[in-house]
Amino acid sequence: MHSKLYIPARSATPPFTVDITPESAGWSESSLQVLEIGGHWASDRAELTTGDTEVMILPLAGGGAVECNGEVFELAPRASVFDGPSDMVYIGIDQTYVIAGEGRFAICGARAKTSFPNRRVAAADVSVELRGTGNCSRQVHNFGTAGVFEADSLIACEVITPGGNWSSYPAHKHDETTPTETELEEIYYFEFSPGPSIEGTASRGFGYHRVYGTPDRPIEVLEEVRTGDVVLVPHGYHGPSVAAPGYHMYYLNVMAGPGAERAWKIVDDPEHAWLRGTWEDQAVDPRLPLHKTGA
Numbered sequence: 001m002h003s004k005l006y007i008p009a010r011s012a013t014p015p016f017t018v019d020i021t022p023e024s025a026g027w028s029e030s031s032l033q034v035l036e037i038g039g040h041w042a043s044d045r046a047e048l049t050t051g052d053t054e055v056m057i058l059p060l061a062g063g064g065a066v067e068c069n070g071e072v073f074e075l076a077p078r079a080s081v082f083d084g085p086s087d088m089v090y091i092g093i094d095q096t097y098v099i100a101g102e103g104r105f106a107i108c109g110a111r112a113k114t115s116f117p118n119r120r121v122a123a124a125d126v127s128v129e130l131r132g133t134g135n136c137s138r139q140v141h142n143f144g145t146a147g148v149f150e151a152d153s154l155i156a157c158e159v160i161t162p163g164g165n166w167s168s169y170p171a172h173k174h175d176e177t178t179p180t181e182t183e184l185e186e187i188y189y190f191e192f193s194p195g196p197s198i199e200g201t202a203s204r205g206f207g208y209h210r211v212y213g214t215p216d217r218p219i220e221v222l223e224e225v226r227t228g229d230v231v232l233v234p235h236g237y238h239g240p241s242v243a244a245p246g247y248h249m250y251y252l253n254v255m256a257g258p259g260a261e262r263a264w265k266i267v268d269d270p271e272h273a274w275l276r277g278t279w280e281d282q283a284v285d286p287r288l289p290l291h292k293t294g295a
Helices: 273-281
Strands: 016-020 030-037 045-049 053-068 071-078 088-091 096-111 119-121 127-131 138-144 155-161 185-192 207-212 220-225 230-233 237-243 249-256
Touching (some): 016 230, 071 088, 071 096, 071 119, 088 138, 096 249, 155 237, 185 207, 237 249
Antiparallel strands (some): 016 030, 030 096, 045 096, 053 071, 053 088, 127 138, 155 249, 185 249, 207 237
16 A cells, blocks of 8 residues: 555646645645646646745756746756756746746745745756765756755755665655754655666666654655656655666655755764765765766
8 A cells, every 4th residue: 555645657637747735745835746748748838827836947858948927938958857957947936937848847846935036047057966975876966955046945956866776865854943954845756767678668667765754753655666756755764765776766856844944954864874984985886977978
């Protein structure tokens, strides 16, 4: 039986494949929509409103543009999420905007109080971080993280984990407001690279994602995840996210919290925190960065 925090692929109403609101998630801040337009889909345009939510929009596959208040912001096409960083467009609260083009677009959102200007971040300007070493190596695209991009509350990034590696490890949490931790609701949206064709059909990649709690706030999630699946993390330690050998794993993280500070402060599970000290003598996985060596 699946956890209620697991949302299977394509469980939303078209043209959305994912449609997570704070209300549907059972929390107060974070949201995510994945929109498919153009091509064999019904329309190549979608008109949306932000209301009390700020959004970061990026193509997962394909490209197009975002139109808002007479401005047009380009979203250059990328073949897939394994094709390197993408352009990102930020739209602030209380606005109507149009996404036009062909492809699959992620709309990361968070409730906001302050109005920030609409703007675009080019793919070439996105910071690419190689995090961890050995079989804990992964690649992070910091297009919308705190300290990199200014926003009211929304924090978002992309993570790519080579096949066979562990990501979001050691497990960590961010569900309290302390000097070392910020309270953040988090969404994980997954995609996987396809395997070789078997009888005319590409083999489907998969992985596993774990969430577990503390004695005071128990939570238990262990889900097999495939392309288009989502796991919600309202609280608790989360990790690892494990990519099955042979299949690279991508996830989009969307985070926001009720606190005044926009920051990603985490604490590791103390039982496994020692692992970070072992990375000093290990090299980063030579397959990274994937978008230079091929996905």
